[in-house]
């Protein structure tokens with residue numbers, strides 16, 4: 001309904017323009033240029049994720065289905081296909097390259113073109129224009145999405161090589177996981193260059209000035225579902241905003257809900273909804289910042305969808321997210337605990353929020369004997385059955401993704417577009433480069 005209304009408004013707005021197609025744009029009608037830009041990427045967050053999240057958050061005690069932050073900010077859709085050589089279904093590297101540079105490339109490319117030549121990234125452009133830059137993510141900071149905003153490499157898999165380039169990015173804020181990719185000598189280099197190097201999440205609060213390299217896990221941060229009260233991504237986001245906004249010229253910040261995708265790859269609806277909740281919370285942090293700083297543009301999208309998530313499955317017209325509300329952790333963590341304990345039936349039942357009858361007990365016990373991975377799978381299958389959730393693949397799918405925006409210039413993102421258009425629109429809104437001295 002809301003999307004329809006937006007489309008109608010969009011059509012109405014564009015009508016006078018098409019009538020006077022030859023006339024120059026009225027400068028007063030042109031969108032104001034934002035000073036600050038926050039681009040937020042829900043990795044793997046296709047339309048079925050934001051829809052599932054709405055029902056996951058619905059208060060069953062009220063007649064109405066409550067709106068989410070996604071319903072509130074929706075403005076358009078974007079296609080995600082990579083360069084021709086990689087077909088129609090993108091990976092995160094090609095999609096992030098498109099969103100960061102405005103050019104399509106092959107799956108696996110980190111801001112290089114199909115001939116492996118570097119493409120200027122959004123954060124590099126921001127630096128050239130005197131803006132501050134940052135990334136705040138829940139994966140390792142050198143994973144595909146943040147890497148395509150900070151670096152260039154012919155393969156996303158070259159984690160060490162990508163990490164080694166970060167010292168030269170001049171980024172003001174780099175927050176996420178990935179300690180294992182930054183050796184002590186590398187960390188010392190950052191310190192020598194004036195960075196505060198953090199490895200403990202509790203250190204973040206005391207930081208009051210850029211620059212900062214925060215690596216809060218060996219690889220990725222923990223599943224939100226295991227510690228929802230910590231709100232790690234929200235905290236990283238709000239600290240990034242606080243630090244970057246000290247630059248009077250403005251800033252460009254990338255925030256990624258990285259592990260929505262990992263929940264999708266694992267076909268884990270519980271973990272995926274936990275990550276969605278934390279990403280939504282982080283969006284609300286930025287939305288509040290935009291309210292207080294009307295010169296800030298926020299644009300949110302996904303790089304692709306993952307897992308072929310379906311709300312309803314097996315021919316049944318039902319979906320039961322309330323099953324997930326009783327869970328007190330991720331299936332992975334529950335399985336690890338059950339494998340480590342001989343007396344696992346009662347504790348697992350308590351964490352899942354439903355009784356484990358004899359039939360399910362034998363099924364879980366067979367899986368448990370095979371180890372954590374098999375038990376995690378068995379738990380996820382049981383949750384899929386009870387929620388009536390469907391999946392078609394452990395990989396990505398090629399559906400279009402949604403675009404959400406608020407702030408000056410946000411009207412440019414209304415309607416249908418390509419992922420490269422998102423980058424080109426953001427780049428066109430960035431302040432002009434400072435005159436060379």
Ligand SMILES: [Zn+2]
Nearest residue numbers: 044092261306
């Ligand atoms: Zn993925």
